[in-house]
Amino acid sequence: MTTTTTPPADRVDRVDVSAKPRRVRTGSVIGSTGLYLATGIAAILFLIPFYLIVRNAFMTDPEITGEEWKWFPTDIQWGNISEPFDDPSVDFARSLWNSAVVGVLHTVGTLLVCSLAGYGLARIPYKHANKVFYAVLGTLMVPTAVTFVPSFVLVSSLGWIDTYRGLIIPGLFSGFTCFLFRQYFLGFPKELEEAARVDGLGYMGAYWRVVVPNSLNFFAAMATITFISGWNSFLWPLVIGQDPSAWTVQIALSNYTTGQTVNFHLIFMATAISILPLVFVFLFLQRWLVQGIAQTGIKG
């Protein structure tokens, strides 16, 4: 599927979505005040949930549930930070660790496997490459979410329930990521590889020494997108993590709601901690993320 959002590949690394557009001047003072007012109100609405997480995470429960609505905690409860980790009912530290392991390995694995395949499909001349490509395209038709029942059946027969293998490996083979890499490599300048081949490098050598180092921007974009979706995924970890020791942080969060006592500040502190790594990833890699989305025009 196509959108017209894409600049040619050779320019893509320099797309800056925040660049000032050329536009016809409509500049009346009233118009621009109204515009900023509308944007400001929308921004406040979008930030309310973030504000609530932080507010509730640093309050005491009586303050949260009190008669009077309080905008800020009377005393910032720094002690709340350690509470999710001391909670006997959910091993929160373990779940964070599981999420970190799964997130990193999922990202590294997906990028490795899918980028190699994408390159092979885009660049290596082979009689039946098209047939292979259609076999990959066919899987785009079937969203992974819909096939979780048979996938669960398969993974449980392999004995991978409650293992990292079960959490990570089935998700590595994303037809979609492979497709995006193929599209990217189709636009990669041939001259570079040809020079490498003349110097006597094979396909693999040229790939690792020339193609990958020159594609780091695209890899960074794909890594960011893949990590975020891995960290936030819910359905598959829910199916695989039967035992609490195999829970990811999303499953742990989900379980707080079914606990016996509702402990508001603990739940919101845990939520805040679970979002924190992504906010960091987001702040540092936003440029690539925006570029990646603008370029690929899909994922989510």
Next chain:
Amino acid sequence: MSTITKDGVSSPAPALASPAKPRRGLRGSPTFNFWLFTGPFLIGLAIFVYLPILWSLYLSFFEARFTVTPSEFIGLDNYVTMLTDEDFIGSLGTFTVFAALIVPLTWATSLGLALMVNRLRFMRAFFRSVFFLPTAVSYVAASLIWKMSIFNGVRFGLANTFLGIFGIDNTAWLASPDPPWYWLLIVTVRLWLQAGFYMILFIAALQNIPQEMYEAASIDGAKPGWQTFWHITLPQLRATSTAVILLLLVAAYQGFDEFFNLLNKTTWGRPPLVELYYKALGESQDYGAGSAGALILTVLICLVTLLQGKIMGFGRGEESK
């Protein structure tokens, strides 16, 4: 998603010019290298994508409760069971309502945000980041905020506190299917999480509209504002809009996380995936019927995807070029 080549998806990559120093033997052969590059991925695809689909096709013709190696062949019974199952048919109805609400709303919101951000002169990057930030939040975390803080059914929830100012009694947002207040939560939570992502797509598309068109329009006497938006911006965004709507539709089809976490264990407001989850992995562990249901959903989504391929061409030409 878009092609970044002129040749489009269906044409094979042209062969490389033969290298100056051809490597001898297997390691230099293109065919060997092709399989070396694609092999690991294709093996994984066969095992973890194709095999499960085939296996569930097999399971769907058997009586398979609590076992994945069934022996009793029952033909199409599982399909009949699912297609006459009120809950399953009802879940398709739930999806229809959900899609009818979320798709146009997200489309309009993300387009509106893109138009606003695109016209700003100062603090552009800041506002873009604000709208984009929820993209990093998980459905589970967002559901918790919605359920326990914003739309908490008791007095101290934000929405009830706000409505209380106007003397409106507390509303129990999630307590009952009638009135269906839960849709307000389901729709707004996804709207908040998704809108920024699609806004980025629209901003990129807006910046691709040639400036000359606006200049030509103003020479023709079109007033900036609604007129240019209606006659230039909107038609120019057609390809992006189509893509966004289809993406939203496929994403809505897979709605699971927010329903599961907002409505846990209720018998109402279940979309297809939640229904399947309880059917196949719940008390009954009916893998046969579950597989049949999964295949019915897969066929439905294939139809949607094919339709989408028809409308847009799979990564093929860009309509507006």
